[in-house]
Amino acid sequence: MNIVDGSIKTVRAGGSLLVKLGDKRIGLSGIIRGLKVKRTGVGLEKIALSLVSARIDNPCSVLQVLEDLKTNSSTPMELGLDPADLSAGSFYRGLGLLGSHADQIYSKAVDSFSKIVDVDFSCVFMDWSSVVLYGDCCELAKRGFSKDKRPDKKQLKIGVAVANGSSIAFHYSVEEGNLLDLEQFQKDFEKIQDRIPVGSLIVFDKGANTAENLKRVTEKHDYL
DSSP, X not given: OOOOOTTOOOOBXXXXXXXXXXXXXXXXXXXXXXXXXXXOSSOHHHHHHHHHHHHHHOOOOHHHHHHHHHHTBSHXXXXXXXXXXXXXXXXXHHHHHHHHTXXXXXXXXXXXXXXXXXXXXXXXXXXXXXXXXXXXXXXXXXXXXXXXXXXXSOEEEEEEEEEETOSSEEEEEEEETTOOHHHHHHHHXXXXXXXXXXXXXXXXXXXXXXXXXXXXXXXXXXXX
16 A cells, blocks of 8 residues: 655654663663752653664764754654753753763663673773863863874873673773873772772783883782
8 A cells, every 4th residue: 555645754763762672671760860860851861861862863963963852753752752841951951960970870870781791800901092172161171192193182081991792881981181091090990990800801001001000900900
């Protein structure tokens, strides 16, 4: 049967369905509600799920995300949102709140994920890089050794720790752009101690290879 009707409209559904499935298994909504952050309007957990859904469907700016949610996405229907209640101000404020609690949210989400897939923490890969910035509003932005070959620009330092066989970082850090890898290693290594078992193999490159850092590792673990 052929249907020709100009009123029929299609919307993206993949992102919202994946987000609902992931939320059911990892419990991101519950983690965010557990922060007990007071706010009015659209719930903080729904803003988070909407943004994740949008990143899956069509990675773009927050303003474009709002336009897609209102016109091209099934997310409002799946999350019980009224498109009329979605505003740029609400989403930007929500994103700011999520950012201020990012460490807590990410840590608890990783804990849930690790239980589902039985992540092997006996071998951990650590690495650090820099990201160039073109604005002047970020307090962490500093000039340092630029791995992007742009010493004329301020940058941020980003560190990650990934467990063996997992493509998801169980720890991340965002630091001042002039922080050396050997110093960022010390801060990151301290923060992952409660996740890795004694005797784990810690793998990292020469940027963090100092006598002090090697001694710090070998108190409980091995290194490569």
